[in-house]
Amino acid sequence: MTKTVEMTTSAGVLRIELDDEKAPLSVANFLAYAAKGHYDNTVFHRVIKGFMVQGGGFAPGMKQKPTDAAIANEANNGLKNKHYTLAMARTSAPHSATAQFFINATDNTFLDFKSESPQGWGYAVFGRVVSGMDIVDAIERVSTGRKGGHDDVPLEDVLIQRVVVV
Amino acid sequence: MSSNTLPALPALYEIEANAAWRRIEFISDLHLSAQQPRTTAAWTDYLVGSQADAIFILGDLFEVWIGDDARQPGRFEWSAAEVLVDAASRRTMGFMAGNRDFLVGAAMLKACGVAALPDPTLLSAWGQRVLLTHGDALCLGDEAYQAFRRQVRSEAWRHDFLLQPLATREQQARMMRDASQASQRRQTAADWVDVDAAAAVGWMNAAGSRELIHGHTHRPGSEVLAPGYTRHVLSDWDCDSEPLRAQVLRLTRDGFTRVDLVP
Numbered sequence: 001m002t003k004t005v006e007m008t009t010s011a012g013v014l015r016i017e018l019d020d021e022k023a024p025l026s027v028a029n030f031l032a033y034a035a036k037g038h039y040d041n042t043v044f045h046r047v048i049k050g051f052m053v054q055g056g057g058f059a060p061g062m063k064q065k066p067t068d069a070a071i072a073n074e075a076n077n078g079l080k081n082k083h084y085t086l087a088m089a090r091t092s093a094p095h096s097a098t099a100q101f102f103i104n105a106t107d108n109t110f111l112d113f114k115s116e117s118p119q120g121w122g123y124a125v126f127g128r129v130v131s132g133m134d135i136v137d138a139i140e141r142v143s144t145g146r147k148g149g150h151d152d153v154p155l156e157d158v159l160i161q162r163v164v165v166v
Numbered sequence: 167m168s169s170n171t172l173p174a175l176p177a178l179y180e181i182e183a184n185a186a187w188r189r190i191e192f193i194s195d196l197h198l199s200a201q202q203p204r205t206t207a208a209w210t211d212y213l214v215g216s217q218a219d220a221i222f223i224l225g226d227l228f229e230v231w232i233g234d235d236a237r238q239p240g241r242f243e244w245s246a247a248e249v250l251v252d253a254a255s256r257r258t259m260g261f262m263a264g265n266r267d268f269l270v271g272a273a274m275l276k277a278c279g280v281a282a283l284p285d286p287t288l289l290s291a292w293g294q295r296v297l298l299t300h301g302d303a304l305c306l307g308d309e310a311y312q313a314f315r316r317q318v319r320s321e322a323w324r325h326d327f328l329l330q331p332l333a334t335r336e337q338q339a340r341m342m343r344d345a346s347q348a349s350q351r352r353q354t355a356a357d358w359v360d361v362d363a364a365a366a367v368g369w370m371n372a373a374g375s376r377e378l379i380h381g382h383t384h385r386p387g388s389e390v391l392a393p394g395y396t397r398h399v400l401s402d403w404d405c406d407s408e409p410l411r412a413q414v415l416r417l418t419r420d421g422f423t424r425v426d427l428v429p
Contacts, residue, residue: 050215051427089429092409102429106211110204110405111429119407123429151416151423 003027004130005034006166009044010159012135015166016086016127022077023126026088026097029071030126033099034163038065044139044158045150046102053139053158054089054102060157062148067098075113079125082107084136086127094121103129105140172365173303175372179284183291184258187219190291191425192415194300194381195402197266199229200242208405208412212427213253218416220257222283224381224400225264225300230343232335233328234274247278254279262287264300264382268319269328288373292419297375301382301399304366308359358383363391370395377422379415386413388422398422 001021007014020027033039033056044055045062058064073094081087081104088097104111114120129136139158147153183190198206213221228246237243253259262283263270275282286299302315317323327335350358360383370378378397386401401413405428412427 049217050211110208121408146423151425
């Protein structure tokens with residue numbers, strides 16, 4: 001089973017298929033944040049060409065938003081960090097993902113699950129962009145710089161305006 | 167160590183940033199090999215995606231390099247060279263040898279279109295003079311290593327080693343690496359030898375530079391070594407084992423920033 005959401009951004013609309021069979025926790029988590037409007041008026045705050053675009057944690061002006069509890073890492077679900085897939089961002093602790101996610105801008109094999117050890121957990125893929133790939137490409141290419149103590153921040157905000165289930 | 171035994175700054179090679187450049191990036195200590203496929207893939211992606219006008223690799227790009235003749239179709243060295251060829255078609259690429267890949271030679275770099283950077287090299291960019299080194303030559307506390315380094319960096323050793331068949335060289339490289347890893351395992355993190363601060367400041371001073379970039383120690387960070395003298399230590403890379411590490415040091419007109427290529 002999959003669920004589809006539409007993510008409206010200032011660069012255009014992404015249609016995203018969420019795999020709630022293989023990544024039930026991550027999908028439920030993402031939909032819960034979406035339902036309460038957490039992602040509305042947040043930015044893609046970290047954009048690295050040839051790698052990924054990351055968002056879901058900061059309001060414009062690099063103001064970090066509060067999050068709910070961290071979820072378990074579902075990277076062992078067989079889904080790979082292919083181009084245009086969505087995965088949960090986290091700290092170096094394997095089970096620390098909250099609201100932030102990233103869209104892979106290339107096949108990032110090195111982010112895939114290897115083993116259930118602190119050395120091999122990898123990053124949990126839970127969905128993929130099924131239309132609006134050109135929007136992802138456009139976001140990936142924006143000019144970036146240093147802002148609010150962070151690097152690779154788009155110089156002009158790329159906003160997520162809303163995320164709705166369709 | 168008393169100051170009169172500090173090594174003098176070796177003959178200084180200088181390069182100047184092109185006036186049109188806006189971004190220069192530095193990486194080191196990737197320790198690439200056929201056994202590190204994910205790190206190699208992350209490095210390849212980085213070289214394709216980076217918007218830098220120049221990328222300087224400051225040593226230990228490869229876990230080991232046993233001679234430019236190892237660059238043969240079907241071998242890891244061949245595919246890595248192809249990545250460098252592509253990278254050099256996009257921007258200026260420079261390579262400085264480290265303690266693992268000091269046998270990367272002129273033939274390999276020429277084939278790849280990559281500029282050889284002697285250790286040390288002074289880079290002038292946007293009015294700054296930045297000294298670049300791998301760093302092992304300044305780790306004076308490890309006297310056994312310094313003796314080993316003098317031996318393997320000699321022209322005679324290089325000549326004799328490269329005369330041997332590829333298979334023999336591979337075996338010798340493996341033995342040297344095992345010996346080095348065994349000796350590292352006997353040490354704790356606190357014992358790891360660092361760059362000698364006085365020697366590093368001496369090099370900067372002699373080069374008319376206030377900023378040093380080095381790798382080798384795998385302890386990334388920027389630190390004031392003496393008033394007015396800063397060093398920037400590059401991170402090692404490992405995308406085959408967590409915690410994933412893939413960091414780039416970036417220099418622009420506005421100064422230094424670090425970019426982590428992991429989520």
